[in-house]
Amino acid sequence: MVELAKLLVHRHSTLVISLVIITSPSTATAAVTRYADSLAAAATPRVSLLRLRGEDDPSLPAGNAAVSMIESQRTRVREALLEFTPTARLAGFVLDMFCTSMLDVAEELGVPSYLFFPSGAAFLGFTFHIQTLHAAAAESTEAELVFPGLVRPLPGKVLPSGLLHEEWAAASYRMARDFRKSKGILVNTVKELESYAVDSLSRTENPKVYPVGPIGEKSRREDDETIEWLDQQPESSVVFLCFGSMGAFRGEQVREIASALEGSGHRFLWSLRRPGEGGPWASPTDYEDVREVLPEGFLDRTAEVGRVMGWVPQAAVLAHKSIGGFVSHCGWNSTLESVWFGVPMATWPMYAEQQFNAFLLVEELEIATEVRMDYRSESEEVVSAEELERGIRSLMEDCSRKGRMKGFSDLVRGALTDGGSSSSSIAEFIGDVSNNDL
Template sequence: MDQPNVVLVASPGLGHLIPILELGNRLSSVLNVNVTILAITSGSSSSAETEAIRVAAARTACQITELPSVDIDNLVEPDATVFTKIMVKIRATKSAVREAVESMKPKPTVMIVDFLGTGLMSVADDLDLTAKYVYVPSHAWFLAVMVYMPVWDTTVEGEYVDIKEPLKIPGCKPVGRKELMETMLDRSDQQYKECVRAGLEVPTSDGVLVNTWEELQGNTLAALREDEELSRVIKVPVYAIGPIVRSNGHVEKHNGIFEWLDKQRERSVVYVCLGSGGTLSFEQTIELAWGLELSGQKFLWVLRRPASYLGASSSDDDQVIESLPKGFLDRTCGVGLVTTQWAPQVEILSHRSVGAFLSHCGWSSVLESLTKGVPIVAWPLYAEQWMNATLLTEEIGVAVRTSELPSEKVIGREEVASLVRKIVAEEDEEGQKIRAKAEEVRVSSERAWTQGGSSHRALFEWAKRCRLVS
């Protein structure tokens, strides 16, 4: 009997491509099914996406097909947001996706789109596939917000940012002003309307796969399945199959980062990285640098170009270093290491000397940290990262966060130093509790994927429903 075929569609951008690649790898290795990934490229960063596809193809059994970028200049306003452009580009690629799926032999039985690609699910209907699913590479609270947004859209008057009371979701944590996603800040903007449209389309699927696990978010998952009002909104089954993260790769023996880390005490280093899109203002870069120095703690900083240097070429590292306070590198020599190059994040977080992660709180980075038992200094910058920071601090208890949103106010050096010391310094009582909780979460994340663990069971339950396994 031939192996079943599953087709996954990745939205444009590395942040969407990588989670789909990892899901495909998991389905292929655990369920022993044939997986084809259709990668819709963004055009603007196609070289980075092509490199990610090349690397992924070398270490996975999945078949990866790169779909050419579609010109949408005549379909969007010149000042349209990145989110709007992605959503429009996905819909404009529908015919290419249909042709690619139609040409697959044997025909796939299941189609999975990420949460931005819900507009492509009609392809599965057109081609009479057995089932169509949505993959949410984020957490259950994000999913609840996504599917409940159409309800708010018809019941809440005015802008969400002006409402004094948090927005309520049945059975879930409410969403306050500090948790509003960027797409929710202006209800007249097309990106908000695109978000509402996606929320309406999710319940037209056959179910949702979400990158979390029962032990991490049991209450929210229970609400999505069992709360009378919320389950009536989402309508379809929810499968918690996380954490799905990148696995450790090969590290060059003489890599300077790891040579430096090898010399540090266990759990003594704070790793600082704000993601591939995490640019700070020049002023904030200065304050972050001073804060790291004042903390007295060891640090490894993957330094991105400050926003004021965005016009510089990617190879101009001197300008990046010039954004640091005068004499900073000399004063912190031996205490800290600053690199402007790409750094292998999963391998760094796996290193015994790393004791904290100052992070933008993208969910992929969060999971990479939690699965290694590394607590977080939350520094949310955009998208759903503000929600993630609240989840990590108030519900899960594995992080500390800035007093104000870094996107709205410069965080001063004293606060930076205090946050870092709280997480890394051994004598801090609150930090001890957070570190203990992070280790607890690490253990539960491993347990979820053991034979018979919650995520392992959920994946096979889903696979049986789709007739991928007997």
């Protein structure tokens, strides 16, 4: 949302954006607080920050509690915006996908609401089609499901994890219903990357879709020891393993990964993190000493060809010329970064819609190879070293998908240039917002 705000004010000289951040005791982590503080310090007259704090309801399940906490802030958001924008015309709301309860506030203020959808167009189409899939999903995860956003039938085994849990499934159905109440949806994708899905959405009676991606920082040089090590490696020789802000494995799986890397013979950079304490959604942390979880002697045997790190600057790593492949959890931001830098992927999804994204990358777009498409972190299944090694070898040694990824990279980079598809879509959105009261 922050990067989207920056992009919009850059494109329109009189646009003013107020960013509303709602936290609760469970979400106001140190990292979130530091980031909000940094935004406040760097705020410009045209991008301002409103920080509101709600309260958790321990009597509600996690999904319902989050929605309830946001809903409880509707009156405060309305009052804050009225106070915060006395000299500017309020043109509309752009809502996070979990904040659709604010649709009512926009209606009270007499302005339209738009949605920012941080995943891709195919998954947005899936979300709209989700209620009709409900019966089939409940019957079997072996079924193949056909819906408008994909060329190929979707295997039931790669349905988003949330649909397999009643609480989250019900929340998904509510969101799908509420999305349709918005005037338009800004999607973090590129028309050329998901042309079939974007065209499919344009033929429906759902809200207008604006493909405005990729949203986020596109290139960044980090002068740290990770980049210094990469500088010493041959071009396209290193496989990079990184599993997102919530990706972490237990000891047995860590040892299988280590065995696979050593057996593959390829150079590697591995972002290895400790699972968080305090529940399945606790944030991972860095190990004080990774030797405690790795096979004995692994670091010594691979010292010349590999690095095991904690947190790494992912965008800067993917931008480096020595990276030849990316073993990823298939989060959509990570996917777009990989496409932007033209780095082939191997899919190892964890949760949320990542299984869906893996299917899109392997079967629909054919720009990734598969470690797994249907892995789910909650299952605690152990993927064998042999299976992992096959995936790594395919990623690094099979060139059939590299050219296709490079072609998509060129298209995605062109989308945000003057006259590009995303640039034009952003201009169209700003024009629509500006003319809403005319």
